[in-house]
Amino acid sequence: MKKGFILIVISLLFGCSEIPSNGVAKTSGTTDQIPVELVEVIDGDTIKVKYNGNIEKIRYLLVDTPETNHQTLGKQPYGEEAKVRNKELLNSGDVTIEFDVGNRFDDYDRMLAYIYVDGVSVQETLLEEGLARVAYVFPPNTRYLDMFENASEFAKDAQIGVWETNNYVTSRGFNASIMEDSNELVTESPGKCEIKGNINRQGKKIYHIRGGKYYEQTNPEEWFCSEQEAQNAGYKKSGE
Structure with a gap:
């Protein structure tokens, strides 16, 4: 009886996170926003923060922005604009992060999270302003997928940012060659x-x-x- 009670207490105390057998950290359904300290803005969808005393690289969940210095893709149109806007947003208030229910890290050991400034979603803002596309949708990390898709549709309908040139945004990323060829x-x-x-x-x-x-x-x-x-x-x- 005592043993069962102890197990229940432990479960309640530590049920918010777990480390499965493959060593990949997962989180529960909490929507708590955790304060972090911004260290560096790498590009439009990747930053470094101080979290729990450690420096962590964070990849934004469910969005993708054009590259700024990729080893094969180089610098893509709107990549620098996305980075500048990302930095502007992050420097405008208090930064917090939120985890989804799936894997907390990707294959490159980058932490996966939703990013907020004073409670406002940075991902949603970048999508709404036409500086990002919805991408890398891997269930169950899809908590705000509908919201992000609506924001993206707004920019697409307005033909702003990455949506200004037809076929620049693709299902696999961004096609810079279409920008060079476009005379529209x-x-x-x-x-x-x-x-x-x-x-x-x-x-x-x-x-x-x-x-x-x-x-x-x-x-x-x-x-x-x-x-x-x-x-x-x-x-x-x-x-x-």
Whole structure:
């Protein structure tokens, strides 16, 4: 009787994590956010933090951003933008991480986690701003898959960031060659006209003004010298 009671207590105390026979750490269904100290931003989806007194490399769960310095892929379009935005977000508040219920480490010994700044999901923000794609979906680490896919669809419909050029985003990553071959987009402003006009996949005409949330990520199909000119051409302001 005493032995059974002790086993129950131990189970309650240590049931939040386990080390299976293969040595891969797993976690339970807790959604607790654990404070960590940011050490380094490696790229758009990988960072180093101080966790439990150790320096750990963390790979963001369920997202993938273009490479910045890959040994074979090199530097991909929007890789640097994703890294810069990631760093900007992480430096704007308190960083916390959350584990899912599956493996806590990948094959490269990188910790797998959801990342937050002041409680706001960094992954969701990168997806919504068109700087990442949903990828590396390995159940049961899929807690926020639906939320992330919705954020990605928003960017895809708006044709911002990695979604601006058709077929740049693929099921296997990012195809940089399509960016080099594409002649669909006008990238330089004619004279002093700085308002960017973009047509999304649904045919909706949207214009972006300098300082707007998606201005820097948008490669325009048309340029306008005033908002009135854009409106006369049938465009609506981004965010409306």
